[in-house]
Amino acid sequence: MHYFSGNEAAAEGAIAAGCRFYAGYPITPSSELMERMAARLREVRGVFIQMEDEIASISAVLGASWAGAKAMTATSGPGFSLMQEAFGYAAFTETPCVVVDVQRAGPCTGQATRVGSGDIMQVHWGSHGDYQVIALSPWSVQEMYDFTLRAFNLSERYRVPTFVMAEEATGHLRETISIDEEVEVWDRKKETGGAPFGTKEADGVPPMPAFGEGERLAVTGSTHDPYGFRKTDDPKAHAILVERINEKILRQRREIIETESHFIDEAELVVIAYGFTARSSLYVVKQLRKEGLRVGFLRLKTLWPFPVEAVREATERAKKVFIPEMNRGQVAGEVEKYCRSEVVSFGQTNGEVIGPETIQEALRRMI
Amino acid sequence: MVRALEKYIRPGVKSTPFCPGCGHGILMGLILRAVDESEMDMKKMLFVSGIGCAAWIPSPHYDGDTLHTLHGRALAFATGAKLFNPDLCVMVVSGDGDLSSIGGNHLIHAARRNLDIKVICANNMIYGMTGGQVASTTPKGARTATTGEGNPYRPFDLSRLVEAAGATYVAKYSVTQPVALIRSIKKALQHVGFSFIEVLSPCPTQYGRRNRIDRPEDMIRDLLQRCILEEEAKGLTEEERAERIITGEFVA
Numbered sequence: 001m002h003y004f005s006g007n008e009a010a011a012e013g014a015i016a017a018g019c020r021f022y023a024g025y026p027i028t029p030s031s032e033l034m035e036r037m038a039a040r041l042r043e044v045r046g047v048f049i050q051m052e053d054e055i056a057s058i059s060a061v062l063g064a065s066w067a068g069a070k071a072m073t074a075t076s077g078p079g080f081s082l083m084q085e086a087f088g089y090a091a092f093t094e095t096p097c098v099v100v101d102v103q104r105a106g107p108c109t110g111q112a113t114r115v116g117s118g119d120i121m122q123v124h125w126g127s128h129g130d131y132q133v134i135a136l137s138p139w140s141v142q143e144m145y146d147f148t149l150r151a152f153n154l155s156e157r158y159r160v161p162t163f164v165m166a167e168e169a170t171g172h173l174r175e176t177i178s179i180d181e182e183v184e185v186w187d188r189k190k191e192t193g194g195a196p197f198g199t200k201e202a203d204g205v206p207p208m209p210a211f212g213e214g215e216r217l218a219v220t221g222s223t224h225d226p227y228g229f230r231k232t233d234d235p236k237a238h239a240i241l242v243e244r245i246n247e248k249i250l251r252q253r254r255e256i257i258e259t260e261s262h263f264i265d266e267a268e269l270v271v272i273a274y275g276f277t278a279r280s281s282l283y284v285v286k287q288l289r290k291e292g293l294r295v296g297f298l299r300l301k302t303l304w305p306f307p308v309e310a311v312r313e314a315t316e317r318a319k320k321v322f323i324p325e326m327n328r329g330q331v332a333g334e335v336e337k338y339c340r341s342e343v344v345s346f347g348q349t350n351g352e353v354i355g356p357e358t359i360q361e362a363l364r365r366m367i
Numbered sequence: 368m369v370r371a372l373e374k375y376i377r378p379g380v381k382s383t384p385f386c387p388g389c390g391h392g393i394l395m396g397l398i399l400r401a402v403d404e405s406e407m408d409m410k411k412m413l414f415v416s417g418i419g420c421a422a423w424i425p426s427p428h429y430d431g432d433t434l435h436t437l438h439g440r441a442l443a444f445a446t447g448a449k450l451f452n453p454d455l456c457v458m459v460v461s462g463d464g465d466l467s468s469i470g471g472n473h474l475i476h477a478a479r480r481n482l483d484i485k486v487i488c489a490n491n492m493i494y495g496m497t498g499g500q501v502a503s504t505t506p507k508g509a510r511t512a513t514t515g516e517g518n519p520y521r522p523f524d525l526s527r528l529v530e531a532a533g534a535t536y537v538a539k540y541s542v543t544q545p546v547a548l549i550r551s552i553k554k555a556l557q558h559v560g561f562s563f564i565e566v567l568s569p570c571p572t573q574y575g576r577r578n579r580i581d582r583p584e585d586m587i588r589d590l591l592q593r594c595i596l597e598e599e600a601k602g603l604t605e606e607e608r609a610e611r612i613i614t615g616e617f618v619a
Contacts, residue, residue, distance in 0.1 A: 020451075021447065021450070021451050023446075023447060047450045047451050049446070049447075049450060051443065051446070051476075052472055052473065052476040053472065055440065055443065056440070056443035056446075056472070056473055056476070057443075059436065059437065059440040059443030059444045059446075059447065059473075060443050060444065060446045060447030060450070061447060062436075062444060062447065063415070063434065063436075063443070063444035063445060063446065063447030063448040063449075063451075064447035064448060064450065064451040065447075066434060066448060067413075067447065067448040067449075067451040067452040067455065068451065068452065069447075069451040071447070071451075085437055086437060086440070089436070089437055210452075211413050211432040211434070211448060211452065211455055212410070212411055212413070212432065212452050212454060212455050213410075214410040215432070216377065216409070216410070216430055216431060216432060217432045217433070217434075218377065218426065218427035218432075218433050218435075219432075219433065219434045219435065220426060220427065220433075220435035221435065221436065221437060222435065227379075228427060228433075229379065229427055230426075230427065230435075
């Protein structure tokens, strides 16, 4: 057993996944993650650099990724906003990278040391154009470790930027966690002479060699053909590329998405929660169940691609769906797209976690 | 470009994308001459560029690894690649707006770190690709699409900027000084540390036509007359000096 903060655990998960490059810029409440990576990467002979800003940090991560590294950065609020353009670059050039976003209370500088969950829409829609990302939502220090490790595997497997959407509360929480000696680790597939930006394989994920391997790669954030040649005015090339980078994630969403449910059968009221808020939500649902109330619970461990099927299934027979979150209904709006029951959004944006008593009070009013 | 250099051009590349009279095509060839004379292994060369006309000098035309990045971020991407794989010879080729305006912060920090990255900054003193807007390198008084009455601000002296920031090889030449420029690029290829070569490259399409230097040959002639070496500038008065462009190696 190990006793870690969430930020430290995420760093350990990254090292276990094979992360050997970190570039970052200090920002509360994520800085401890960077400090631990600085120390740990020295031990494992990886590369750490503190860059001049967050844009430089994510850019260096993407450069290192093409040089063959499993690379990551971590940030929060304003830093996450600054990185958005590069996330679009990572999605469009299919560059694996992991970003831990330790969410704080926004908008703007907001309350730097307080908790929020306001980046759920931004992580998917923050850069221009249509693209997909993978975003995971940990609720414990154990999951800060597990999900960061999994984020690397997913990012390498699908060549897509992958996000651990932590919250200040999980970043600074201290808990004991268990770490397996043997973990499953994915590495990006390589192929000599293959097309790095096109494939006929069903998974839609092309091979990715590294710089310096003699492949003479041409990488560009402009629209490109399977070999990386710029196609700045070819409608077909653009349509094919945009469709593939979206569909390779959406078509394989069943392998990516993880959810957890309790007491869904016969539940008239279903609580859907994620991240730290799911802890108090499940606690309350269990309490109400003991009283014989027909309440169910669905936890979204994956936020993007959105767990459409799991939401539909869990809410099929429910009269009402209750969604507590530390923003003004970002996931509630998404759930509304896919469920026919009445959706009650409970958004709290005061920089504090949503406690069990608050959730219980709101639920009792609904029953 | 001579046939002997074609082996450095990526198969499938058919033509350069530059306007008639643009200096970037000359620079494209001069870099390859330096690469050739230095007997560089293209398999170990990574060319990184940002956004703009000059970013298309290496990408995708050079037959090494090319990384065409975001506007202003070439040096930050290059930093990541070089740090993770120090065996790569990393050369950044990009424009003045890309490297010194939107990417200005990365430029001074990359120079400060003195990482082994070779930067060729193609300076045409204007935003060419977007239609000729004023740049941080446009001379005071020059007309552009956004300074119809003349640029009210003074330009960056890029060489002195990166020198002050910590670059350990700094030179400035024009594409009209090909022999000295090739020699300088070869020096940068051998130098271990942050190298910065500012290359003046004429843009008749966006700069010349707005500033009464209408024809490409007029722009070339203008550079031939004005670019002098530091030693040649010694006896000149302040006024005469202001008319000239001092070129040469400033840090070597």
